[in-house]
Amino acid sequence: MTSPIRIGLIGTGRIGQVHAATIDRSNDFELTYTCDTFIAGAENIQSLYGGKITDDPEVLLNSGEVDAILVAAPTPTHVGLIERAIDLGLHVLCEKPIDLDIERVDALREKASKAKTLIAIGFNRRFDPGFNQIQARVAAGEIGTLEQLIIISRDPAPAPQEYIHVSGGIFRDMTIHDFDMARFFVPNIVEVSATGTNAFCDYIAEEGDYDSVAVTLRGANNELVTIVNSRHASFGYDQRLEAFGSLGMLTASNLTPTSVQLHTAEAVEVREPYFNFFLERYALSYQNELADFATSIRSGKAINPNYEDGRAALVLANAALESAQTGKAVKL
Ligand SMILES: NC(=O)c1ccc[n+]([C@@H]2O[C@H](COP(=O)([O-])OP(=O)(O)OC[C@H]3O[C@@H](n4cnc5c(N)ncnc54)[C@H](O)[C@@H]3O)[C@@H](O)[C@H]2O)c1
Structure with a gap:
């Protein structure tokens, strides 16, 4: 039996x-080290899963006790920690986004392209069983030529104002997942049109951000991708996808904790609300993402999504913001 890959976790907040x-x-990994500058967070993880702890990332990085790191610390730490991982010969799975500033992403781009170790970016939705299956079936030609892709993504409720203030705006914070999903199906996007409104939330408007946006992307083969986002949905976390092609359509609907339905003379309906947010809705995707990271480390399979994918999603987010602000389509 192969021995587990020793992994260090940096950041123990919501996603950590x-x-x-x-x-x-996972049987693939052993959590040997956990780091959080807020040491109580690391202590909590240690009490649950063991391993060593520190409040200093450098201690974990130089411990000689990790082969890979998982970065779940706040976004401004990502570029620096990816660079340290490259320098120290560690594989890294880093949460999205790489950074909110394309110049910082570009500053590490060449070094990342030459890295001897793997750099995976945590666009976990590619590993959602439903979305992943649809992508594979589209790629296999089951619905003919892909003509349209519709991605609907609505959060249950907006994050607090302090979060919105540092989020980088809805396109870089929220739509970034959907830009990556769009590129999962249509890797080469050539034009971005976007519009945004303030439909319901005063403090998001105060921050100069939108709470509701619609984006249209044009692919190199004239595929049209429509993304619809809202910072709220009264019925829970709304995550749906539709791929429409010359021979048919593949769709993925919202998920509920069970598949129980009420059947009466009046109606047939699901009585449970949808999963409330990403931790529950995408639980399997985080598992599959980690398994894929292990497969690439062990087999040398190319990592996907990688640094370039992380960069490409940010380029689309920036183009969408420009389009929403100018009212013009942005060609890439
Ligand atoms: N893929 C997803 O579904 C998903 C979901 C949520 C968040 N994220 C991303 O994950 C990252 C973290 O988000 P979160 O919501 O978990 O944040 P969070 O604020 O809940 O947690 C961040 C943790 O990192 C710690 N920390 C801060 N600076 C540190 C440093 N220099 N070294 C080590 N630890 C440090 C904090 O003390 C905190 O415990 C963000 O980049 C976010 O965009 C991804």
Whole structure:
């Protein structure tokens, strides 16, 4: 039996805790080190899953006890930690986005392209079983030529104002996942049109951001991708996808915790609300993402999504913001 890959977790907040639990359930990895500048966060992970802890990323990075790191610390730390991983010969799975500033992403681009170790970017939705299957079936030609892709992504409720203030705006914070999903199906996007409004949230408007946006992307083969985002949805986390092609259509609907339905003379309906947010809705995707990272480390399979994919999603986000602000389509 192959021995587990020793992994260090950096950041133990909302998503870091999910990754720690996922690592613990995985046979591929052993959580040997956890770091959080807020040491109580690391202590909590240690009490649940063991391993050593520190409040200094450099201690973890130089410990000689990790082969890979999982970066779940705030976005401004990502570029620096990816660079340290490259320098120290460690594989890295870094949460999205790489950074909010394309210049910082570009500054590491060449070095990232020459890295001897793997750099995976945490666009977990590619690993959602439903979306992943649709992409594979489209690629296999099951619905003929892909003509249109519709991605609907609505959060249950907006994040607090302090979060919106540093989020980088809806396109870089929220739509970034959908830009990556668009590129999963249509890697080469040549034109971006976007529009945004303030439909319901005063403090998002105060921050100069939109709470509701629609984006149209044109692919190199004239595929049209429509993305619809809202910062709220009264019925929960709204995550749907539709791929429409010359021979048919593939769709993925919202998920509920169980498949129980009420059947009466009046109606047939699901009585449970949808999963409330990403931690529950995308639990399997985080598991599959980690398994894919292990496969690439062990087999040398190309990592996907990689640094270039992370950069490309940010380029689309910036183009969407420009289009929404100028009212003009942006050619790439
Ligand atoms: N893929 C997804 O579904 C998903 C979901 C949520 C967040 N994210 C991304 O994950 C990252 C973290 O988001 P979050 O919501 O978990 O944030 P969070 O604020 O809940 O947690 C961040 C943690 O990192 C710690 N930290 C801060 N600076 C650090 C440093 N220099 N070294 C080590 N630890 C440090 C904080 O103390 C905190 O515990 C962000 O980049 C975010 O965009 C991705």
